[in-house]
Amino acid sequence: MTMKTKPSCWIIKHIGLIPNSGTVLDLACGNGRHTRIFLEHGCSVTAIDQDISGVSDLNDRAKLTVHALDLENRSQWPFAGDRFSAIIVTNYLYRPLFPTIIEALAPGGILLYETFASGNESLGRPRNPKHLLVEGELLSAVMKHLHVVAYQHGKVNSPRPAVIQRICAVRLRETDITPAFPLDE
16 A cells, blocks of 8 residues: 555654654554654654554564554553653544643653644534644643644645644653743852
């Protein structure tokens, strides 16, 4: 199987932030468009989706682990204690996973998240508000725990007209955290 959809320009724009030796979690990987790009980049990739048939042609890849998981009906996160250099999420939204995703990032790890937002209902699917981010929702979900590198919310025309929200954020290393104001002794 070959890539049916081009990789997201947002993911491509920020791929250089992720080391070639990094470990990447491609959450809701679909047909593997981003799994394939990160494998080519030299990363070890864990790809998860409810239906993994879209990545079945990649079974022979040494740096790939594939899991068929229904993330919305699973009582326990299967990667407890694992930390990833990057977590990629596109065109998928299940709000209860936000804290788990953030916790699964290694110090210095990059979150690249892009999905549909309110306003998309007038342009196509998804239309259900349950599957659409409200304005600023990704920012609110990550700001307390991650440093935001880039954020966008608005209409795009490619690959089709849609309203999206996307964020690139990094989990700070402990040594990177400094008080806003120097503490006097």
